[in-house]
Amino acid sequence: MNNISFLTGSELPFCKGCGHATITQNTEKALQKMGIDLLDVILVTDIGCHGIVDKSFLTHTVHGLHGRSVALGGGIAAAISNPTKKVIVFVGDGGATIGMQHLIGAAHLGFDMTVVVHNNMLYGMTGGQPSEFTPCGFKTPTLPEGSNKAGYDLCELITAAGASHVQRVVGIGDYSDVLVNAFTAKGFSLVEVMEICPSYGVKSNPGMKLSKLVEDSGLIIKTFVSEKDKVYSKPVNPNPKSLISDKFEVTTKHTHNLSKPVSIMLSGSAGEGIQSAAEFLSKAAMIAGLNTTKKGSYPVTVGVGFSASEIIISPEQILYTGSPIPDVLVITSVDGLNYARAAAGKMKGGILLIDETLEAPTTGAQVIKVPFRERVGARNSAMYSIFWYLNHSNIFAMDALKDVFMGNKISEKVQIETMLKF
Amino acid sequence: MHATTESKSKAFIDGSRLITESCVRAGADVFIGYPITPANLLYLYASKRFPTMLAAPDEITTLQWMAGFATAGHVPVTATSFPGYALMVESINMAYMQELPMVIILVQRLGPATGTATCGAQGDLSVVYGTISGGFALPTLCISSIDDCWDLSAKAVETAIKLRTPVVLLTSKEMVMTLLSYDWSKLSEIKPAKVKTFDGKAPYLPYAYNDSLVPEFLSVTQKEHQVRITASTHDTKGILQNTSPEAIENTKRLQKKHEKHISDYTFFELDEQKDADTLIISYDITAQASREAVKQLRLQGKKVSFLAAKTLFPIPHEYIEIASRYSKVVIAEENLTGQLRLALFGMAGRKGVTGVNGIAKMISPIEIIEEVLRNE
Ligand SMILES: Cc1ncc(C[n+]2csc(CCOP(=O)(O)OP(=O)(O)O)c2C)c(N)n1
Numbered sequence: 001m002n003n004i005s006f007l008t009g010s011e012l013p014f015c016k017g018c019g020h021a022t023i024t025q026n027t028e029k030a031l032q033k034m035g036i037d038l039l040d041v042i043l044v045t046d047i048g049c050h051g052i053v054d055k056s057f058l059t060h061t062v063h064g065l066h067g068r069s070v071a072l073g074g075g076i077a078a079a080i081s082n083p084t085k086k087v088i089v090f091v092g093d094g095g096a097t098i099g100m101q102h103l104i105g106a107a108h109l110g111f112d113m114t115v116v117v118h119n120n121m122l123y124g125m126t127g128g129q130p131s132e133f134t135p136c137g138f139k140t141p142t143l144p145e146g147s148n149k150a151g152y153d154l155c156e157l158i159t160a161a162g163a164s165h166v167q168r169v170v171g172i173g174d175y176s177d178v179l180v181n182a183f184t185a186k187g188f189s190l191v192e193v194m195e196i197c198p199s200y201g202v203k204s205n206p207g208m209k210l211s212k213l214v215e216d217s218g219l220i221i222k223t224f225v226s227e228k229d230k231v232y233s234k235p236v237n238p239n240p241k242s243l244i245s246d247k248f249e250v251t252t253k254h255t256h257n258l259s260k261p262v263s264i265m266l267s268g269s270a271g272e273g274i275q276s277a278a279e280f281l282s283k284a285a286m287i288a289g290l291n292t293t294k295k296g297s298y299p300v301t302v303g304v305g306f307s308a309s310e311i312i313i314s315p316e317q318i319l320y321t322g323s324p325i326p327d328v329l330v331i332t333s334v335d336g337l338n339y340a341r342a343a344a345g346k347m348k349g350g351i352l353l354i355d356e357t358l359e360a361p362t363t364g365a366q367v368i369k370v371p372f373r374e375r376v377g378a379r380n381s382a383m384y385s386i387f388w389y390l391n392h393s394n395i396f397a398m399d400a401l402k403d404v405f406m407g408n409k410i411s412e413k414v415q416i417e418t419m420l421k422f
Numbered sequence: 423m424h425a426t427t428e429s430k431s432k433a434f435i436d437g438s439r440l441i442t443e444s445c446v447r448a449g450a451d452v453f454i455g456y457p458i459t460p461a462n463l464l465y466l467y468a469s470k471r472f473p474t475m476l477a478a479p480d481e482i483t484t485l486q487w488m489a490g491f492a493t494a495g496h497v498p499v500t501a502t503s504f505p506g507y508a509l510m511v512e513s514i515n516m517a518y519m520q521e522l523p524m525v526i527i528l529v530q531r532l533g534p535a536t537g538t539a540t541c542g543a544q545g546d547l548s549v550v551y552g553t554i555s556g557g558f559a560l561p562t563l564c565i566s567s568i569d570d571c572w573d574l575s576a577k578a579v580e581t582a583i584k585l586r587t588p589v590v591l592l593t594s595k596e597m598v599m600t601l602l603s604y605d606w607s608k609l610s611e612i613k614p615a616k617v618k619t620f621d622g623k624a625p626y627l628p629y630a631y632n633d634s635l636v637p638e639f640l641s642v643t644q645k646e647h648q649v650r651i652t653a654s655t656h657d658t659k660g661i662l663q664n665t666s667p668e669a670i671e672n673t674k675r676l677q678k679k680h681e682k683h684i685s686d687y688t689f690f691e692l693d694e695q696k697d698a699d700t701l702i703i704s705y706d707i708t709a710q711a712s713r714e715a716v717k718q719l720r721l722q723g724k725k726v727s728f729l730a731a732k733t734l735f736p737i738p739h740e741y742i743e744i745a746s747r748y749s750k751v752v753i754a755e756e757n758l759t760g761q762l763r764l765a766l767f768g769m770a771g772r773k774g775v776t777g778v779n780g781i782a783k784m785i786s787p788i789e790i791i792e793e794v795l796r797n798e
């Protein structure tokens with residue numbers, strides 16, 4: 001218990017009789033009962049009538065967007081990960097429902113924070129429109145005939161999501177102990193305070209009693225869960241290693257015969273090693289002292305359909321990494337043929353290596369049919385195709401490609417000799 | 423056989439690797455991500471490299487968590503593409519108003535909507551330009567080469583920290599995903615930037631400012647002074663106001679702050695050739711095609727100059743001055759209607775200003791050369 005003022009003492013920014021005021025007062029009382037220091041409290045408020053109360057608090061205050069306060073507060077709680085601090089979020093029923101994912105997510109992760117839902121069963125700030133928590137029969141200025149459907153039970157939902165402590169209370173009188181229980185719970189806690197908005201709720205439903213309304217809507221006043229203590233703690237990477245490492249370096253060892261850039265397109269099927277074959281060719285070119293770039297093209301679902309790669313190999317620095325018309329096109333499957341047909345059509349020279357089972361597309365390139373698939377099977381056809389191409393073109397030393405192959409674990413499964421039969 | 427030019431080592435890497443490492447070295451310490459192609463390599467590297475990495479359940483949460491971390495004194499980074507950026511827009515406005523440092527790496531891909539996730543594009547410039555309601559400038563840097571992946575990423579983090587603002591680091595699929603041979607032995611040293619914190623004794627006013635127009639920061643984790651952070655129109659105390667003169671002055675300051683410091687974060691590459699009458703302007707991936715076009719044009723004897731715009735917003739006045747020296751200006755960008763052209767010259771355009779545009783494939787040097795030589 002302490003008697004620190006958590007409030008500025010100036011008039012609260014609510015209409016007369018607004019239930020939001022009782023939450024403010026009960027919050028101060030609860031914090032005093034806890035004996036917590038003023039600046040160990042971080043109050044995050046949503047957009048809505050309840051949200052502008054931040055100016056009345058002497059704690060740290062953070063005010064963001066409509067419906068996002070729970071995520072914002074969650075970020076703060078995750079960042080702090082310190083049980084001596086208290087992150088409290090004030091949100092309305094409007095804010096809770098537009099940002100429901102944030103409540104479920106925070107409960108699920110166990111962010112160390114308390115969410116106080118100011119459930120006045122309508123949108124106060126914008127003029128009394130119904131929310132998803134407006135009970136059946138409840139009237140609002142924009143729904144004078146009354147809501148024809150019930151709200152849903154937020155407390156049940158958040159309990160199911162994994163909160164440590166969840167309680168519903170009718171927001172009348174002193175309920176500071178309910179708040180103390182929530183504020184002192186470990187992990188994620190939520191209190192749903194049922195209240196009425198005098199300006200819109202009471203005016204539209206004259207004579208209605210809050211407790212009766214809550215009871216009639218089937219919302220039970222109780223503690224849904226308590227004393228679970230799932231607490232999120234900020235993940236810290238114990239040993240983040242630099243991404244700059246000589247592991248990624250390739251040292252020149254062999255020679256090449258290129259005097260100008262060559263662009264090569266490999267086109268085949270997903271799962272048949274197109275991307276790794278392209279990487280092997282690029283790395284081998286580097287071992288031979290050349291510059292290289294390697295781009296990949298594939299559908300979003302990488303496991304099916306075509307897979308293609310464009311490689312540029314050049315004795316000079318490569319400025320432009322695209323290759324609209326390849327000098328060399330290698331096609332190892334039907335998927336590859338369909339994808340590369342347009343590129344083949346644009347070629348006015350160069351060579352097109354195509355699996356011998358496929359019909360060559362229209363092209364100005366010299367067509368060479370090679371039994372890629374028959375020699376090594378579908379899985380290794382792309383890898384074999386680059387060995388075949390290098391042997392045929394002799395653009396750089398075959399030893400470079402052998403080095404890359406032998407340095408990779410593929411060499412444990414596939415004999416290099418199978419790659420060297422032409 | 424050509425003898426090996428030099429027996430040197432080069433790295434075989436992609437741009438995402440350099441961007442991630444650079445951000446961390448520059449002082450970013452949290453990565454919050456939601457997966458999306460073509461930003462997934464950044465997500466992957468960040469999970470290994472950042473001191474803290476959180477997987478968010480969506481992009482609104484991503485930005486909100488980032489703001490939460492920034493409120494507690496961290497410098498967060500995320501990487502996304504247009505669909506995610508669209509969800510983030512309101513929250514970016516929030517962080518802009520709250521003055522929280524963070525970097526949003528926007529990796530462009532082919533739209534509209536989900537479009538083609540695995541195809542590059544430069545279609546989001548206008549969206550980024552219009553991100554902040556009211557026409558305020560959101561500092562935006564754009565990577566135009568593999569070297570920029572290193573240099574500019576660090577500058578994005580530094581700018582976010584120094585100006586207490588979200589910064590967009592714009593790039594695109596081929597820039598961050600293409601593997602290439604790269605000599606990284608000359609990478610410049612990056613020193614971490616530090617958030618300027620309040621160390622006075624006087625009462626702390628969270629949005630009070632001096633000549634720098636950047637308020638001094640205090641984290642909500644300290645207990646000396648009360649901190650008020652808010653995204654609503656506010657006075658220097660951080661208290662919501664309707665349209666009081668003090669509060670509106672504070673709101674206007676957000677634009678002035680970015681203008682005042684623009685020389686600290688104006689980056690461009692200018693390759694001028696004497697007596698050239700044509701200027702090629704480009705950015706992002708098409709800057710690479712433009713450099714190749716310039717090289718080939720000069721080999722053909724055509725005089726041509728080149729400007730790679732790396733700071734996109736606020737638009738540095740230098741761009742307008744440089745462009746005014748040329749009777750012919752060709753702006754090359756991978757979108758349909760010329761978004762940089764619109765940003766620089768407006769709907770009215772300017773005589774002699776044309777574009778090389780296209781979607782769904784990289785613009786080639788040949789297309790740029792043809793436009794430069796058209797009517798000659
Ligand atoms: C994204 C967005 N949509 C709509 C609004 C307009 N708006 C402001 S407050 C509010 C509803 C407030 O209702 P509630 O959260 O229940 O709080 P109350 O005013 O009742 O305290 C709405 C819809 C907004 N600010 N932001």
Ligand code: SF4
Pocket residue numbers: 013014015016017018019020049050120124125196197198199200
């Ligand atoms: S409109 Fe309703 S919710 Fe808003 S302050 Fe007035 S009484 Fe409270």
